[in-house]
Amino acid sequence: MKANQRSFWTAAALCTQLSAAHVYAQTPVAPSSNDAAPEPQTLHIPVLERKAEQGILRPVPLSVELPAELSFAAKRVLVHYRLWGNPDWTTIELQRRGAKHEGAIPCLEVSTVTGDLRYYVRVHDERGRVIATAGSLARPFVVAIKHETQLAEEGKTASHAAKCPDPADCPRGLPGCPSEEVIAIRCETDTDCVNGMTCGFTGYCERTTRRLSWISVGLSQEFGVISTTGICSTYPQENDGIACYRNDGVQYNGNQVLTNEPPAAGTGQTRISVGFEQLVSNNARVGVRIAAGFAGSGPTPRNGTGFFPLLLSARASYFFGDDPFGKRRIRPFAALFAGGGMVDVHTEAHVREDPSRPALQGRNDLHQRLEVYKRAGDGFVGGAIGAQWALRGGFVVTGELSVMQLFPFSALIITPQIGAELGL
Amino acid sequence: MKSTLCLVLSATLTGCATESIEEPEATVATPGAFVAVDTPSSPMSLLRTLDSFKNGDDTILVFTEYNVIPDSWEEAEAMAKLPDLPIRYLETPGSFNTFTQFDHRVVWYRTLTDEERERAQ
Numbered sequence: 129m130k131a132n133q134r135s136f137w138t139a140a141a142l143c144t145q146l147s148a149a150h151v152y153a154q155t156p157v158a159p160s161s162n163d164a165a166p167e168p169q170t171l172h173i174p175v176l177e178r179k180a181e182q183g184i185l186r187p188v189p190l191s192v193e194l195p196a197e198l199s200f201a202a203k204r205v206l207v208h209y210r211l212w213g214n215p216d217w218t219t220i221e222l223q224r225r226g227a228k229h230e231g232a233i234p235c236l237e238v239s240t241v242t243g244d245l246r247y248y249v250r251v252h253d254e255r256g257r258v259i260a261t262a263g264s265l266a267r268p269f270v271v272a273i274k275h276e277t278q279l280a281e282e283g284k285t286a287s288h289a290a291k292c293p294d295p296a297d298c299p300r301g302l303p304g305c306p307s308e309e310v311i312a313i314r315c316e317t318d319t320d321c322v323n324g325m326t327c328g329f330t331g332y333c334e335r336t337t338r339r340l341s342w343i344s345v346g347l348s349q350e351f352g353v354i355s356t357t358g359i360c361s362t363y364p365q366e367n368d369g370i371a372c373y374r375n376d377g378v379q380y381n382g383n384q385v386l387t388n389e390p391p392a393a394g395t396g397q398t399r400i401s402v403g404f405e406q407l408v409s410n411n412a413r414v415g416v417r418i419a420a421g422f423a424g425s426g427p428t429p430r431n432g433t434g435f436f437p438l439l440l441s442a443r444a445s446y447f448f449g450d451d452p453f454g455k456r457r458i459r460p461f462a463a464l465f466a467g468g469g470m471v472d473v474h475t476e477a478h479v480r481e482d483p484s485r486p487a488l489q490g491r492n493d494l495h496q497r498l499e500v501y502k503r504a505g506d507g508f509v510g511g512a513i514g515a516q517w518a519l520r521g522g523f524v525v526t527g528e529l530s531v532m533q534l535f536p537f538s539a540l541i542i543t544p545q546i547g548a549e550l551g552l
Numbered sequence: 553m554k555s556t557l558c559l560v561l562s563a564t565l566t567g568c569a570t571e572s573i574e575e576p577e578a579t580v581a582t583p584g585a586f587v588a589v590d591t592p593s594s595p596m597s598l599l600r601t602l603d604s605f606k607n608g609d610d611t612i613l614v615f616t617e618y619n620v621i622p623d624s625w626e627e628a629e630a631m632a633k634l635p636d637l638p639i640r641y642l643e644t645p646g647s648f649n650t651f652t653q654f655d656h657r658v659v660w661y662r663t664l665t666d667e668e669r670e671r672a673q
Contacts (some may be wrong), residue, residue, distance in 0.1 A: 133619065492662065
């Protein structure tokens, strides 16, 4: 409790020697703000009244009375309890009845096992934030479950009145029977969740092995498609990032006739890539990737722009299916990306020399097949489809096929890639 | 099919020509042209035009004559595409009017190197 807040003591009472555990509480009013998350208020319980008793096969009734200010903000009052010998905590929601919230740990849960039943209370507001607590995981309230012969006289009397005649006749949720077990707890952050659960992207507490951060490595081979009509004439070679080479290794500088030529496919760079992506919803990731070309780049013509071997991109991926990162499975995905870099497309082109014009360069045959390099870039946008196969330990193998358009020096690049990822 | 492909790729690829243009051909007088000549009195020969200039009503041609004997036009073309051919006469003049009286055909064309161009000076 913050020092500048008014100090209230509770009028809390956990009735010992009774068959029901009651928590009556008064707490300071939290500062009213929709944006700031106030510290949860502590519903103080007198130390000597932290224990109660109950007989076997009997429900443990619970009642929480909140001060009016807190009651107004409270949306849900949850009780987390753990039975003797059971390693897991279970959650039930108390039902509002007037100024109180009431419910019970079911007799079916209490069963015939004797020992300490532990519980604590958390009060959530409309947005799932915890605004008050009574007890905690570390310091829960305790109800000793005993055989009736061992109960104190006062508790025995109360126990007889509350005993379930037959536990099977009183399933959860039926009128007169204990509260329903809470399946999902709303939350905003992990601190709103208990029992090792975390706050999921859907706004509910969940127990999951989902990994949020992913580091990737990949190996890719680019293939390009470029137009070859007039590709080796002077203008494209001076302005469009084109370089044409004859079979004697000399750069072509002749008079090309603009014959119709089909678009040509060629190879780009072989690259290795590393990347980082962060899961931002159950199905979506965003991140960055850097790919370094280590083979396939062409020569740089005199006065040409040198080849920059890195592709840098930002990337958003959508994985199909229900909670694809929650389970080990095949994960098909689609991605969009954009970035900067260069791609050298290497192909061949047919060039016909124009005999009617004065020769610009010797030794050019009437028809030639020239090696063509197109240095495309410097920006690109694209999309990809692929699939992941999740292995053990957060390892994933990935295959994808991407298509990207480079600009202003244009080329259409198709890239198959294989890779691996590690989830953190 | 090709024009359809051009349409599809026109947004992304440059230089899609839509119509063929007439491809200029080399003539006997074009420097760099390989000319095969078939005369009745001698075997077929392969020449290469180095230069040509007007001389009155005629045109004087300067050739390099290769030391090969093709059997057909096709073989003459195949020989012309070879990078190196044995030379019989480095340069030999001829009259265009006389030359065109014989059966001849331009079988190939290759631009002249500086060395070949100087040969005709």
